[in-house]
Amino acid sequence: MTNFENVNQQIVTVKSRADKALNSLKGILLGIISDDRIDAKEMKELGLWAKDHYDLIERNPFREFMLLIENTVSNEIPAKEAVEDLYWLCQKYEHDSIYYNGITSDLQLLQGIFHGILADGVLNDDEIFRLHAWLSENEHLNSYYPYDEIRSLVLSIVVDKKIEEEERTILTAFVKQFVELRNNEIAEKIERDTSDVNISGICAVDPEITFEGKTFCITGILSRGTRNELQEAIQNKGGISVNNISKKTDYLIIGDMNNACWSYSCYGRKVEKALDLRKSGHTIVLVHEFDIFDAV
CATH class of the missing domain: 3.40.50.10190 (BRCT domain)
Structure with a gap:
């Protein structure tokens, strides 16, 4: 058998093991939630499952599974919530696995667009309108972060067909979150230009929070x-x-x-x-x- 054939066999074996592990995890989760009660012994079993499959941590979505299981106890995440999140993630991966590769590629492309339009440190009108056009052509990214947020922001900016400087600065502040510029001079300029802007992704910016009765x-x-x-x-x-x-x-x-x-x-x-x-x-x-x- 050639080395190439050996590599192919290893890939198939790892995929088979990953599929089996994913199905076993789904089964464990279904079993745990079947009585609507989750105790420490059941969570320990999940931890042992993670330990047994740690060699798959570099393969999607096992890193996410491991992190969620490990963080449940140490960060006081309720066990029921963690189990529901794990099962949701299993279903998301299972249903979207074929679609996911295309989604990932387009999200990476969007990040590249962010990088490109900030490369010179100036977000001009043409770049904003072309970004709007690209977002409009890629509505299949709806519900994937950060598509919804950037599209909503860009739409609010271009709706009147003119771009105010304050709008440009806010958009720059949002986009820079996803870009690691190698040119320190440009990166520092953008930081200075946006230093007064508070952006928190999908979260409300500087929200007024009322506690009483809420x-x-x-x-x-x-x-x-x-x-x-x-x-x-x-x-x-x-x-x-x-x-x-x-x-x-x-x-x-x-x-x-x-x-x-x-x-x-x-x-x-x-x-x-x-x-x-x-x-x-x-x-x-x-x-x-x-x-x-x-x-x-």
Whole structure:
């Protein structure tokens, strides 16, 4: 057998093992949630599953699975939420695996466009209108971060067919988040030009937060404190803290640290639901954890 054939066989073997591992994880998750109760022994079993399949960590989406499992206990993510996120991620990967490669390619292309239009340190009118045209031609990226956010922002800028300097600066501040310029002089110029602009992705920018009688839900991994600490602070301010998002939720707090679902190039389960609720007319506000911690 040639070396090439050996390599092919290894690839097939790894893929087969990955598929088997994914199916076994789905089965474990279904079994765990079948009685609507999740205990420490079940979470330990998930941890052992992760340990047994650690050699697959470089293969999508296993890094995301491992991170989510590892962070559940250390970051006080409720076990039920972690299991639901894992199962959601399994389904997302299974249903989108063929489509995902094309999506990933186009999202990488979008990032490259961001890089190109900032390469000279100036975001001119032609670049903005051409970016708008590209976004309009690629609506299949709808619901994938950061397509929704950049398209919404660009639409608001070009709707009157003229671009104000403040709009240009805001767009530059948003785009620079996804670009690592090698030219330090240009990078420093952009930093200076946008130093007064606060951009938080899908989260509300500098939101006014009312606590009394309002309902708050947390998603992701917090970097400034624990969930229990933040929930207690919210309650002390008169707010209501819940674990699941619904039509009654007023604020969804998004953790700053790496979220497994986000790194898979799609919204996390709760964020996706919040966006669906907003599209249906519900006034749920997505806020960054830093804004909440500053407010409490």
